[in-house]
Amino acid sequence: MERVYYEVGKHMYSVQGTPEVDIMALLSSSEPFRLQQTPVSPVPLLFEMWVDTDEASGESGREIATFDEQDYHYHVRQAEDGSYYIAMNALEDQAACVLEASSDFSKVHVHLAGGTEGYSTMLNCALMMAYAFAGADKMTLLMHASVVRKDGKGYLCLGVSGTGKSTHTQNWLKYVEGTDLMNDDNPVVRVGSDNVVRVYGSPWSGKTPCYRQVEAPVGAFLQLKQAPYNKICRLGTVEAYASLMPSCSVMKWDRRDYLGTNDTVAKILSLVPVFFLENLPDEAAVRMSYEAMTGEPWRR
Amino acid sequence: MRMKSGFELRDICGEHIIVAYGAENVDFTKLITLNESAVFLWRQVADKDFQEEDLVQALCGEYEVGEEQALTDVRGLLASWRQVGIVE
Numbered sequence: 001m002e003r004v005y006y007e008v009g010k011h012m013y014s015v016q017g018t019p020e021v022d023i024m025a026l027l028s029s030s031e032p033f034r035l036q037q038t039p040v041s042p043v044p045l046l047f048e049m050w051v052d053t054d055e056a057s058g059e060s061g062r063e064i065a066t067f068d069e070q071d072y073h074y075h076v077r078q079a080e081d082g083s084y085y086i087a088m089n090a091l092e093d094q095a096a097c098v099l100e101a102s103s104d105f106s107k108v109h110v111h112l113a114g115g116t117e118g119y120s121t122m123l124n125c126a127l128m129m130a131y132a133f134a135g136a137d138k139m140t141l142l143m144h145a146s147v148v149r150k151d152g153k154g155y156l157c158l159g160v161s162g163t164g165k166s167t168h169t170q171n172w173l174k175y176v177e178g179t180d181l182m183n184d185d186n187p188v189v190r191v192g193s194d195n196v197v198r199v200y201g202s203p204w205s206g207k208t209p210c211y212r213q214v215e216a217p218v219g220a221f222l223q224l225k226q227a228p229y230n231k232i233c234r235l236g237t238v239e240a241y242a243s244l245m246p247s248c249s250v251m252k253w254d255r256r257d258y259l260g261t262n263d264t265v266a267k268i269l270s271l272v273p274v275f276f277l278e279n280l281p282d283e284a285a286v287r288m289s290y291e292a293m294t295g296e297p298w299r300r
Numbered sequence: 301m302r303m304k305s306g307f308e309l310r311d312i313c314g315e316h317i318i319v320a321y322g323a324e325n326v327d328f329t330k331l332i333t334l335n336e337s338a339v340f341l342w343r344q345v346a347d348k349d350f351q352e353e354d355l356v357q358a359l360c361g362e363y364e365v366g367e368e369q370a371l372t373d374v375r376g377l378l379a380s381w382r383q384v385g386i387v388e
Contacts, residue, residue, distance in 0.1 A: 065326060237312060237313045238315055238331065238333055241317060252321055252326050253321065253322055253325075253326055254321070255321055259321065262310060262319050263310075265312075266311070266313060269313045
């Protein structure tokens with residue numbers, strides 16, 4: 001079976017499927033991230049993934065958690081050696097898959113089930129989990145954010161679904177000249193060995209198709225909250241921590257994953273400011289966040 | 301008594317924050333910060349069984365404080381740790 005290589009957030013990973021699984025077709029949003037050539041020499045991979053439509057070998061290990069998140073029901077088990085068995089089932093339709101992963105998510109087997117129409121979504125879900133959990137101890141985060149770029153810097157809007165992240169970034173595109181959208185839902189954020197925090201586009205972008213192989217140093221984070229007025233302030237360390245942690249894809253029950261994520265967030269907080277914007281969906285709010293985050297006066 | 305498992309003290313840009321993880325703490329959403337003396341006491345009792353008296357003695361040994369005052373402070377601290385559910 002063919003092995004396909006991708007590079008996201010400067011991490012390389014491979015995905016290979018059995019003949020009935022067309023990886024490139026299922027991962028169409030990953031196309032901008034696919035390597036055109038197989039690496040010649042062995043390269044360090046963030047993880048390796050194998051995909052098939054076989055039945056999983058069966059539930060094993062201790063039950064860790066069952067929960068519903070967005071449109072899926074998750075059932076997580078962990079064996080003595082730390083390896084994971086994660087079953088995902090769509091709440092609305094038949095889409096389902098089982099993911100079997102080593103404790104550090106460097107090796108991931110995905111068993112697709114529940115009808116071919118759900119394969120693409122399930123495989124992307126599995127990929128996001130693998131990416132987030134394998135990257136946890138590599139100063140790499142998969143965050144829930146909408147990101148704009150202006151003058152070479154990335155600005156990430158944070159907040160739970162429905163807070164107006166996308167609305168605020170759309171208003172930046174509308175009111176700030178020379179702005180582009182890097183990602184609308186799940187960008188990658190990394191702290192480099194040069195102590196620079198960078199944001200990267202990814203194959204996952206929520207409802208907005210924005211799958212771009214782009215990167216930029218992070219200028220600032222912006223925690224959003226809807227309000228009947230506009231007001232901005234820079235957050236202190238504790239509040240900033242409380243804003244960033246819930247915005248990261250993380251398994252709270254896993255020490256390696258949680259503390260790794262925690263340490264990355266701590267490092268980020270020492271390098272990049274976090275602002276809190278209570279806002280209306282208008283131009284005045286954009287002006288406020290623009291001036292605070294870029295330090296530049298508003299020109300329009 | 302004993303600190304519950306799954307709580308660790310981390311330094312986040314100079315702030316001392318108790319980080320909660322583990323299957324049993326999935327629903328723990330509080331964020332606890334400690335000041336310098338609370339950090340000192342936390343380190344005395346992490347990963348072992350302890351009594352109120354152990355904290356009082358440790359506090360008196362480290363800081364210039366009378367036993368009576370130390371006891372009051374320790375009781376106050378333990379009450380708040382119990383309230384947020386990090387000691388058992």
